Structures are given as C-alpha cells and as structure tokens.
Amino acid sequence: MGFFEKLGRGLAKTRDAIFGSIGELENADRIDEETYEELLEQLILADTGAQVAEELVDQLRERVKRDRLKTGAEALAALKELLVEMLTAERPFDPQGKPAVILVIGVNGVGKTTSIGKLAQLYAAQGKKVLLAAGDTFRAAAAEQLGVWAQRAGVPLVRHDEGSDPASVIYDAVSSAIARGCDLVICDTAGRLHNKKSLMDELSKISRVAAKAGAEGDVETLLVLDAVTGQNAIQQAAQFIDAASATGIILTKLDGTAKGGSVISIKARLGLPVRFVGVGEGIDDLMPFDPQGFVDALFLKEQG
Structure with missing residues (x-):
C-alpha cells in the first residue's frame, strides 16, 4: 500500500466526521456569508482550533476576492492551496553530517x-x-x-x-x-x-x-x-x-x-x-x- 492510500485510510475518521462535510462545498453554486460561517464551524469541529480556523477563513475570503472566485468548487480548491501552504515546512527534514x-x-x-x-x-x-x-x-x-x-x-x-x-x-x-x-x-x-x-x-x-x-x-x-x-x-x-x-x-x-x-x-x-x-x-x-x-x-x- 502506497503513501497516499495509507494516509487516506489513516485519516478516515477525520475525513468522515468533518472534512467530508467541508468537501460538500464543491457542489455550491455560489460563495456567500453562510458558506464562510459553515466552513468556520466545520474547521473548529475538526480541532484546528478557533483562532486558526478564523485565520483560514479570513485568508480564504481574501483569496476569493483577489482571484474573483465564484463557485464552491473554486473556493474548495483555494482552501486546499491555503492548507498546503500553511503545512509546508520552511526546510526539508534531511539531517546532514555523520552521524x-x-x-x-x-x-x-x-x-x-x-x-x-x-x-x-x-x-x-x-x-x-x-x-x-x-x-x-x-x-x-x-x-x-x-x-x-x-x-x-x-x-x-x-x-x-x-x-x-x-x-x-x-x-x-x-x-x-x-x-x-x-x-x-x-x-x-x-x-x-x-x-x-x-x-x-x-x-x-x-x-x-x-x-x-x-x-x-x-x-x-x-x-x-x-x-x-x-x-x-x-x-x-x-x-x-x-x-x-x-x-x-x-x-x-x-x-x-x-x-x-x-x-x-x-x-x-x-x-x-x-x-x-x-x-x-x-x-x-x-x-x-x-x-x-x-x-x-x-x-x-x-x-x-
């Protein structure tokens, strides 16, 4: 089993409980205030913490406005990009020297x-x-x-x-x-x-x-x-x-x-x-x- 399959299996509880609901944003035909409120609630339930959840939603608002995003699918893609950016380390983990x-x-x-x-x-x-x-x-x-x-x-x-x-x-x-x-x-x-x-x-x-x-x-x-x-x-x-x-x-x-x-x-x-x-x-x-x-x-x- 490869990395993605193992990770997908390991995250099943988190995905099924919370992020599956966030993923439904993809089907929305427009982005409104209710969309942001629902997203904030779901992120908090996923244990991102209230402060981080609010920061993510605020960043998403800015990106939707900046890139003139219209649909839920576009907003979901932007949210994923934000999450990847937030989680990416400043440097790779590759300890050098011997030992x-x-x-x-x-x-x-x-x-x-x-x-x-x-x-x-x-x-x-x-x-x-x-x-x-x-x-x-x-x-x-x-x-x-x-x-x-x-x-x-x-x-x-x-x-x-x-x-x-x-x-x-x-x-x-x-x-x-x-x-x-x-x-x-x-x-x-x-x-x-x-x-x-x-x-x-x-x-x-x-x-x-x-x-x-x-x-x-x-x-x-x-x-x-x-x-x-x-x-x-x-x-x-x-x-x-x-x-x-x-x-x-x-x-x-x-x-x-x-x-x-x-x-x-x-x-x-x-x-x-x-x-x-x-x-x-x-x-x-x-x-x-x-x-x-x-x-x-x-x-x-x-x-x-």
Whole structure:
C-alpha cells in the first residue's frame, strides 16, 4: 500500500466526521456569508482550533476576492492551496553530517519508543546505518522495549543500566556511532511531564550533550504528540519546545481520531512542522509527512 492510500485510510475518521462535510462545498453554486460561517464551524469541529480556523477563513475570503472566485468548487480548491501552504515546512527534514542525531522527546504514553523503532526501520530500509540509544533509563523495561524494536529493524542499540545518567547514554551512543561509521543515531528519552521543571531542565542537558558528542552531524529534536489529545497537545508542546529546542513533530495515532485538524493548528500556532505521522500499528506505518498528500487525503471522497 502506497503513501497516499495509507494516509487516506489513516485519516478516515477525520475525513468522515468533518472534512467530508467541508468537501460538500464543491457542489455550491455560489460563495456567500453562510458558506464562510459553515466552513468556520466545520474547521473548529475538526480541532484546528478557533483562532486558526478564523485565520483560514479570513485568508480564504481574501483569496476569493483577489482571484474573483465564484463557485464552491473554486473556493474548495483555494482552501486546499491555503492548507498546503500553511503545512509546508520552511526546510526539508534531511539531517546532514555523520552521524546525524535525532533526539526523540515527549510525555509517557504518546508512542515515543514505538515511533523510534519505526523511524529506525524507515531509515534502515533506505540503506542508512542506524544506531539506537536507550536514553530512557528511568522507566522499567524501557531499554528492553527499545531492544525489541532494534531487533525488528535490524539495528544496534546502546544502553546502560537502569537509573544511569541519560545524558551519558546519549554521549556514549553518539561516540559509538562515530566509531561504527553510522549515518544516524536515534535517541530515546524518558517521558516527561511538561510541568516538572527539573525533568525539563534535564532534557535541555541531553540536547546539549547530543550536540556536543555529535559535532560533525546535525541534531534534530522531534517531539512526539498524540493526535487523539487534539488541542491539548498544543499546550503540551510549547513547554517542550522551550526546554529542548524542538525542531519538529511526530504525530502518532492519527488513524485513531477524528481530530486530524490538530495537524493544521500545530504548524500554525507553534511554528513547528509535522515531520512524521503514525497511521497504524505496523512497523512501516510511520511515514514522512507530505502536506499535499495530507490535504488530498482529507478530501479523498471528493476526489473520487
């Protein structure tokens, strides 16, 4: 199954609940105030957030006026263009240097360790030499869980004893990756409560250590968020961005919610691009985020 088909399947709940109704705009023979009010309501229901929904509708008004659009079909096409523009990152996700480091952070239960295993599989399948770092030294059996994913992906794992300093694990893993000639180090961290200052300070330390140990490669910090939490994830994310200089988002469980609109508000309100989305339980169900593919999949039924 290709990217578009998987994404279309994963977004079924969001599309059927909300965006299918927005897609009916295509059948409107004119654009009036009622059209905008209905669109605003549907976007809010899709969990884009009221502020972002209002901004989108205002931008659509301007584009309709500027381009002298007349029909619902023209307005829908303009809305899709706006969504793609809003979701497109300023730069591609392509960590450079050897080894590059991806630090994965987030609270417990969002699918962080699972996402790391799937990332390892994704990059290994591209022919990259990947090493995993078991930086979650506090949660019981965290390293064992990551070890299972490492075996499935066929990549090595660096781990220390439970209770060890997480920063030292990351440092040793990056050093090991340099010695092994690895292209990429993907680092697990303990799940953090975003209101616990000492733990957030530790994340900042880990981020600094990762940069120091892997001076020859880029360091990307990806924050894992659970799509099911919707707008609550936005509040959670802001704290992590400050503590660990997050550069992007992994959004998990997109297939389990009708709140797929949160993808839109994450980029608009946080300024952070979604880099990967999880749309299933399989090891190959974490995919690089494609704004055009995402928007197309939201309106899949309308495209036939």
